[in-house]
Amino acid sequence: MFNVLQPYILTFIPIFVAVDAIGNIPLxxxxxxxxxxxxxxxxxLDTVTTATAVxxxxxxxxxxxxxxxxxxxxxxxxxxGALLFIISVRLLMPGTAKSLVANSHEKNIGVFPLGTPLVTGPAVLTTTLIMHDTFGLFPTLLSLLANMLIVWVTLAKADVIMKVMGTSGTRAFSKIMYVLLAAIGVMMIRRGILGGFFP
Structure with a gap:
């Protein structure tokens, strides 16, 4: 049973970490x-549609x-992997993510900056492509759609989640996600080196 579910679990988790739905709530x-x-x-609706389509x-x-x-x-x-690591380190620095808000003057904020690059940015694109190559198209798409459903529920109930977790709680959760993202980046680099130089 686990062997059947394994590809879906192993694709869902990295995409979940890369999307960081809860960490995006304050922004x-x-x-x-x-x-x-x-x-x-x-x-x-615009955020989820844009993020999913991209x-x-x-x-x-x-x-x-x-x-x-x-x-x-x-x-x-x-x-x-190097890009994921750099992105995660930058996002761990104070004020980096908030710059998206400060620089946003678009009328349709669901498309930019929320849909992309906040929900579907370089981290998600890199992760999904590598998951596709590692585990196949169907597990990757299913995990991606499941994560986008989580994004939809999270943003729709953002006020409630914020009241429960508080600003500090959501920020702490986000920091943990960034550390995990950095670790996934290192793992990807290791696999790339092994696959490229020691096939």
Whole structure:
């Protein structure tokens, strides 16, 4: 039974860490704080739709693009792992994520910066592509859709979650996710080196 579920579990967890739905709550609230209930619902829908569409598109054509320009999966694992590590370290620094809010002047904030790059950014794109190569398309897409469902519920109930966890709680959770993301980045680099130099 575990062997059947293993690919789904092993794809779900890295994508969950990369998406960091709960860690995005404070930024989401700061962006929609002045909006009414219907406007918030539209922002949530736009966020999830954009994030899902961008991620699925990259999963479907990302490997083909890499192959077309002559980049192997091992190359991408090393580069992607390094990128994940750098992103996670930067996000651990104070104020980095908030810069997305400060620089956002778009009317449709559900598309940018919430849909991308906040929910589906480089970390999610890199993770999903490598999960696709490692575990296959179906487990990756199913895990991605499950995570986007979590994002939808989390953002729709952001005020309630924030009251329960508090600002400090959501920030602490987010920091833990960033550390795990850094560890996943190191793992990807290791696998890329082993696959590229010691096949």
């Amino acid at each position: 989401f609230i700061s962006l929609v704080n002045s909006l009414g209930k219907k406007q918030r619902q539209k922002v949530v 991620a699925i598109l990259f999963v479907l054509i990302g490997k083909w693009i890499l192959s077309f320009i002559g980049i192997t999966i091992s190359d991408f694992q090393i580069a992607g």
